[in-house]
Amino acid sequence: LGNRRLRTVGELIQNQIRVGLSRMERVVRERMTTQDVEAITPQTLINIRPVVAAIKEFFGTSQLSQFMDQNNPLSGLTHKRRLSALGPGGLSRERAGLEVRDVHASHYGRMCPIETPEGPNIGLIGSLSVYARVNPFGFIET
Known part of the structure; x- marks a missing residue:
């Protein structure tokens, strides 16, 4: 990462x-x-x-554009902090292997290892962890 x-x-x-x-x-x-x-x-x-x-x-x-989940404030916050490896310039569900979907040691503290959807998007869509942020250059830092 x-x-x-x-x-x-x-x-x-x-x-x-x-x-x-x-x-x-x-x-x-x-x-x-x-x-x-x-x-x-x-x-x-x-x-x-x-x-x-x-x-x-x-x-x-666009594949990356979706309606925001506004059921409650917490669901809205997690929707805003969601990360996707899919879309233009990224991977497709069919091309993504197990190595890409697995939790890597560099994910800890930056991406939540638990919060990922079940099904074909497992490991391709994740969330920022609690104290992680994106710096101006586009890299995740804690």
Whole structure:
């Protein structure tokens, strides 16, 4: 776990916004070449729809986006501290072997060895332990 880096929600959304802004930039460049120079206004050039579509795509279709469990404050807190090895840039349930799912000595104090779901996601989804936190570089520290 010492060499594995977490991708936080902010980083994932930042990547989606970057994709949306690059699409919007392409549209603006196309409009600047086709429209008359005297008639150009910011309202005619800039269309925010590509950025909105990229954010909606992340929250609507991403494997890592899910509704928050708000049954009680404790379930909401554990949902916010959940870690997943699945999704884009990660593993799939079929490719993950036993070595990845097992508890490693580096997990103690950083990831809870007990709180993991049963079934095909066992060992792939976990939670941060009590005093663990994610530093600005994306590494788990205690």
